[in-house]
Amino acid sequence: MAHIPDGVLSAPVLIAGAIASAGLLALALRRLDYDHLPAAAALSAAFFVASLISVPVGPSSVHLLLNGLMGLLLGWTALPALFVALVLQAVFFGYGGFAVLGVNTLNMALPALLCALALRPLLRRERPWSGARPVFWIGAAAGGAGVLLTAVMLALSLGLSGQAFIPAAQVLVITYVPLALVEALITGTVLRFLQRVEPDLLPGPRALEVEALP
Amino acid sequence: MAEPADGCSTLTTALFPTDGASAADWLAARDTRLRLLAAGLFALMTLSLTQFWTLLTAGLIALTLASAAGLTLRMLRGRLLALEGFMLFLLLTLPFTVPGEPLLTLGPLTASRAGVAQALLILLKANVIVITLLALAGSLEPVVFGHALARLGLPEKLVHLLLFTVRQIHLLHQEYQRMDQAMRVRAFRPRSDRHTWNSYGWLIGMLLVRSLARARRIMGAMRCRGFHGRLYLLDTPTWNRGDTWSAAALGVMVTALTTADRLC
Incomplete structure (x- = not known):
């Protein structure tokens, strides 16, 4: 649902999106070296597979975006990971399109980066022996914020493309609220699970961040 | 349903x-x-x-x-x-x-x-x-697709990430199916409730843990074959x-x- 198809957005929005995501991508790639490539790839594959699960919410079901969680766990690497996932989905699954790739990447990756910048320092301060509660809430914040920010960016890209899209964009944001709630709960649970089972995956004192895997 | x-x-x-x-x-x-x-x-x-x-x-x-x-x-x-x-x-x-x-x-x-x-x-x-x-x-x-992207000027590092990811998606999807089956054998039915969402949270967490374990094994295998910080693309494109x-x-x-x- 977070993939805008081709043909909808106006040329200025498409071009701005492409330039912005290309620039961010170049920055992120410079921070990633070949030693950490397998870990980055394995985690992005895990996110890809997890986003295929359809989660029941009320009478319908949703797919998770997971960009908040990716930001938390991968930091800058979330950008190329999301880009690769979007390319694969556009080319092999028909979600999205060609010219919108930049905008779609930006809509998913910018919230991920913001979550990384805002919440990773908090997470880093949590010790493995400190309570589970704060970790859960950090995760919940990332999950909820990731979805809501993406919804806002989707609405913005539609709204900036034409007056006629504004009502649709407004409704679109509202439809993302249930997903944001469920994703917040699930992301919190994932983070608490990782804290108990594999704290190495979390940024923290026992750091084994993707940027610094052995 | x-x-x-x-x-x-x-x-x-x-x-x-x-x-x-x-x-x-x-x-x-x-x-x-x-x-x-x-x-x-x-x-x-x-x-x-x-x-x-x-x-x-x-x-x-x-x-x-x-x-x-x-x-x-x-x-x-x-x-x-x-x-x-x-x-x-x-x-x-x-x-x-x-x-x-x-x-x-x-x-x-x-x-x-x-x-x-x-x-x-x-x-x-x-x-x-x-x-x-x-x-x-x-x-x-997907492998051929990745190589073509690199030959068109996409950064090689990004292409290698894509190639690794495609391979891992297949493996982790099998992993997911095994876990999904194990959950259903234990009478798990996805519903719109807290229990389901918690269970999916653990499932995703476990997927991430297993993917990290895989990454470590890959890295070990690469080191043992003399990996020294660079990967190569081996295809030779031909234009006729x-x-x-x-x-x-x-x-x-x-x-x-x-x-x-x-x-x-």
Whole structure:
């Protein structure tokens, strides 16, 4: 649902999106070296597979975006990971399109980066022996914020493309609220699970961040 | 129930839906770089079209390409339906939000002719582009696709990430199916409640843990084969006379369609 198809957005929005995501991508790639490539790839594959699960919410079901969680766990690497996932989905699954790739990447990756910048320092301060509660809430914040920010960016890209899209964009944001709630709960649970089972995956004192895997 | 209980049941046989498509000889013989360039150019051209008949012509060409790529209508239908979810939403609102000559009045709402036309144009463009992408790029092996991207100038590191990710997606998807089966054997039924969401949280957590374990094993295997901080792409792309002709034909077609679109 977070993939805008081709043909909808106006040329200025498409071009701005492409330039912005290309620039961010170049920055992120410079921070990633070949030693950490397998870990980055394995985690992005895990996110890809997890986003295929359809989660029941009320009478319908949703797919998770997971960009908040990716930001938390991968930091800058979330950008190329999301880009690769979007390319694969556009080319092999028909979600999205060609010219919108930049905008779609930006809509998913910018919230991920913001979550990384805002919440990773908090997470880093949590010790493995400190309570589970704060970790859960950090995760919940990332999950909820990731979805809501993406919804806002989707609405913005539609709204900036034409007056006629504004009502649709407004409704679109509202439809993302249930997903944001469920994703917040699930992301919190994932983070608490990782804290108990594999704290190495979390940024923290026992750091084994993707940027610094052995 | 709208969705199958398992949510991924359609993916159990082949994760990549275009797997198993075999292309016609003339298309299979083309340089992969040309196929990707053609897909991109065709998409940009489709975006620039403003007339129904030129778009429909582009659609016919896209369908021809899809059949040459060996895509069956069943493969296409599944992919296009996924696209229509988002479109439906937009298309239902557009007629009412674009000002113009009224076509139909529903209470306080008025659907305009211009709005309906714009909605249909968008629908056509989106579908034509997705069909072209699936036909020209999506029917390639993911590995071949990645190499072609690198030969077109995408950063090698990004391409290696893509290649690794594609491989890991297959493996982790199998891992997911094993865990999903294990949950269902223990009478887990996804419902809209806290228990389900918690269980999915643990499932995703476990997927991440296993992926990290895999990454460590890969890294170990790479080190043991003398990895020293760089990976290489080993394909040798070859451009032949047929590719030149195809590129020329593509150029002529794109120019013809865009000029026709402007003139008529």
